Amino acid sequence: MAEITSYKYRIEPQDVDFTLRASASSIINYMLNVAGTDADNKGFGVASLQDNKYTWVLSRLGVEIYRQAEQYSNIVIDTWVNEFNRLSSTRNFRMRQDDEVLAAGVSQWCVLDMESRQVVDLSIMKERHDEVMVDAPSPISAPARLRPAEHTASSEYTVAYSDIDFNRHMNTLRYVDMIFDAISLDVIENNCGMRIDFNFIAEARYGERLTIAHSHEGNTWLFEISSSEKTLCRAKVEFK
Amino acid sequence: MAEITSYKYRIEPQDVDFTLRASASSIINYMLNVAGTDADNKGFGVASLQDNKYTWVLSRLGVEIYRQAEQYSNIVIDTWVNEFNRLSSTRNFRMRQDDEVLAAGVSQWCVLDMESRQVVDLSIMKERHDEVMVDAPSPISAPARLRPAEHTASSEYTVAYSDIDFNRHMNTLRYVDMIFDAISLDVIENNCGMRIDFNFIAEARYGERLTIAHSHEGNTWLFEISSSEKTLCRAKVEFK
Secondary structure, three states, rough: OEEOEEEEOOOOHHHHHOOOOEEEHHHHHHHHHHHHHHHHHHOOOOOHHOOOOOEEEEEEEEEEOOOEEEEOOOOEEEEEEEEOOOEEEEEEEEHHHHHHHEEEEEEEEEEOOOOOOEEHHHHHHHHHHHEEEEEOOOOOOOOOOOOOOOOOEEEEEEOHHHHHHHHEEOOOHHHHHHHHHHOOOOHHHHHHHEEEEHHHHHHHHOOOEEEEEEEEEOOOOEEEEEEEEEOOEEEEEOOO | OOEEEEEEEOOHHHOOOOOEEEEEHHHHHHHHHHHHHHHHOOOOOOHHOOOOOOEEEEEEEEEEEEEEEEEEEEEEEEEEEEEEEEOOOOEEEEEEEOOOEEEEEEEEEEEEEEOOOEEOOHHHHHHHHHHHHHHHOOOOOOOOOOOOOOOOOOEEEEOOHHHOOOOEEEOOOHHHHHHHHHOOOHHHHOOOOEEEEEEEEOOOOOOOOOEEEEEEEEEEEEEEOOOOOOOEEEEEEEEO
């Protein structure tokens, strides 16, 4: 059994939104960076998988934000893996400023064979995984499974150079930007905390035309991002 | 007279493009962050100006990129102010990896009265400025003055939440993203260095519909970003 590992960061100008507080997108960015760094440090990151033409893929993410850290705040992100089965690995996050928990997250990952585009049975790395498992519960409930919904509004966007990662797929964080760009500015400005759930279904490729559909009822906002062919991502944001 | 001041950074995953090298946008981001931090450290940053309802505004920027640093590289940014007159202050940048110069920049700033929206005579801060001036030349030629041009292609974009800063104006870096999003992916992938010139003329506000017009001849790309009312920004990129 392993221990919870912590990483230190500072909230930089590019991390804050117009309220000068860390945006949801940058909070998720810190969590995903820590996921990559921690997996690499413990010998089961993308670098170790690439040799085998495999890659980690984020399938679901749940994040609760209690307080958005201000610009130049020093923060700590704790991370630990606490569940592992043939299909997915669960990594947890807690963002803190000293002892105050600012945000928490639960992410579910699978391994994809980049040639066959099929999900790989994680049993192949059970031994390595057993060594890094931490005996601590997830800080929040698991990411919700989001079903198709009727949407009342939509916009379109073409995936561009500044959106893509080394696979020439749209970066996960751009989905976060897209959904928050559809929410009213005063809701974002005056929020008292939120819960975000993401289901990542397929990847958006460079040049692809996307439709970002959404609807909302009270404090709950639902999103579906799709290409001409299929649904790529569903998301839900519930403001407190 | 003062000395050149240096700041250390690491190229993070969010800084790299699909080639896993720092994008032009992130290189400029590091330069602008250093400008803000260094001005604050030396007592003439935005924080000191805000009391007087004044703010620093970037009017022109010239950047030459020789090599785009790779992900997780440790870099240093040197910065110094070496020119100052009633209308503008010139701040220089050199991005290094050990002794290799990766990029260089020259930025010209003016001070804006946020109430009257007029440029302020910088004589009011001459004494403070004199103390921070460094006796070293700019590393590259001053930013070019860009004139109106005929453009052959254009796209449209509406300024959204993820684009705006605390003034609810579009962040400077989004202009950089926009122009590079219009350039062919293979030009960006296979470039052997570039020179970028920016003229910032007016600010883009939240919700405003922008037109990004461009044309190119050989290795030179010209851009003009405008709202329905006026030209906001012109830019030129010359690839080597």
